[in-house]
Amino acid sequence: MSAVMKGRFRLARGAGFTLDVDFVAPASGVTGIFGPSGSGKTTLLRCVAGLERAPEALLEVAGEVWQDEARGRFLPTHRRPVGYVFQEAGLFAHLPVRRNLEYGWRRTAAAERRVRFEEAVEWLGLAPLLPRAPAALSGGERQRVAIARALLTSPRLLLMDEPLASLDAAAREEILPYLERLHASLRIPVLYVSHTAAEVLRLADHLLLLAAGRVRAAGPLIEVSTRLDLLPWGPEAELGAVIEARVVGHDDVYDLTYLDFAGGRLSLPRHAAAPGSRQRVRVLARDVSLALERPERTSVLNIFPARIVEIREAGEAAATASRQPLVKLDAGGATLLAQITRKSLATLELRPGLPVYAVIKGVALLMQG
């Protein structure tokens, strides 16, 4: 992982809030910045954009120093090659959609333009909206325009501050596929702030967990999201694991879709996902049970050999949502979590290193298909 950005910000705010973070974000992919309200996510993003000036700060992006307060260096926002998507679209009410899109595009030197106007319009499906006034757009349409407008400055870093938070569920579902496509087609790193676990699990490759203005954990999404000591890492994050899988094909006879992951082949109720496409699969801890021998003559299709990595017994984390033991499994390289009872833990004499079978009763694709 080559670091493209290294940042350190220290900023005190009234009411006892202090942002004190030291972080590294990778060169590509989406880094989800996750944490409860008031944990400093937005402030961190604003510091990166230069909208907020932390009195103690050092920020280096792609080898360029954007801020170094020790030397009094501070690059103002309009000189930073960032794209920023705010929680509210913030379209210029006095300009039609086309001129909104052109606003940043025209201010970007022609030699630095890497995103063509037509390209952004097409990516976000904006062609029919171009002559419209912002007031005539729906919430989801406005946010799509805002995303395209940010991309048209050909940013070297895309910052998204809960771009879906102000939208209703329908509009959110309308935008997510666009974000996923950008995720796949854009080469630039993205910092994506969210307080919705599902969004982060769906979009992010890396995770930066914030709490009370400090970094609680950082690293690859799958690794950080299954760390037992951090769970549950979000208020509404159900205990579970995310696994990366590839669609192998569909079974017309039994109406199933098959996906391969590191631990074997998953069978799911038929899904529209295209064969060959990469998908993220969510396996909740409560849907995974453990067996010491491979269960025979069972209705469960998804059974994989695995090895116990770690066990968090109840009591160690009495304050967390679950009072039952959590077991972390390694299934051929993929991580799974299983929630079992204390009684099973004792009866089966489960311990780290023990080979078991993970019996998975429910699997969900995270992406829309």
Add this chain to the structure above:
Amino acid sequence: MLAGGRGYPLACMSSADLEPLWLTLRLAAVTTPLLLAAGTPLAWWLSRTRNRLRFAIEAVVALPLVLPPTVLGFYLLVLLGPRGGLGAAWRALGLESPVFSFSGLVIGSVLYSLPFVVQPLQGAFESVGRLPLEVAATLRAGPWDRFATVAVPLARRGFFTAATIGFAHTLGEFGVVLMIGGNIPGRTRVLSIAIYDHVERLEYAAAHRLSLGMLLFSFLALWAVYALNVREPREPREPSGPRGPLGLPRRSRRSRLPNWPSPPPRGEP
């Protein structure tokens, strides 16, 4: 029609009345751009700053709203007179003394009408909010660029209101101009003073002609301000809600001129 001075529609007016009318219009036409030039940076600063001095500045700007115009006029007279500091500086520049002259009227009018321009502009700039300007900054626009291409167009109704009210208010002023300009026909005798003179001489018909004209003009100006402020739709974004003619939220305590003394709402840091 008005510039012609002696055109058909005004035929019924005596030339003695046309003179103050022409002078008053000239005064308002010179004062309004000066008001906007002085009021825009002041309103912009007041709408953005967290400096503690702003309350003192806001209070000073709002003084003409509560002071008798004669008080303002009196101090201007003292200040601009030959022994006043400003008057001396004025003469040192080789300029005609502003007292009892057109330039004195302009200075008095600008000060007297300033709150009527600063307050709608400040309200308009505040209602633009931080978001569009921050968005513009992330879209590579520098400070002047942001101001010219985002803040001003979004606050355009505030500019219209400020210009209209500033113009209309200058037309109607009396006390300050009387104090600093006196009542010199053709030089400093403006409409309101002419009306006063007519009434003093019991020339009610002439007083009616001028008064009715001013009444109609003022009504039309205010009507235009109110109508224009309602008609234009805004991008639905919170906190929107109905806005008063001066670009201030209608349901707030600041719905009326003056918006002083309750401080404007500040955005979340």
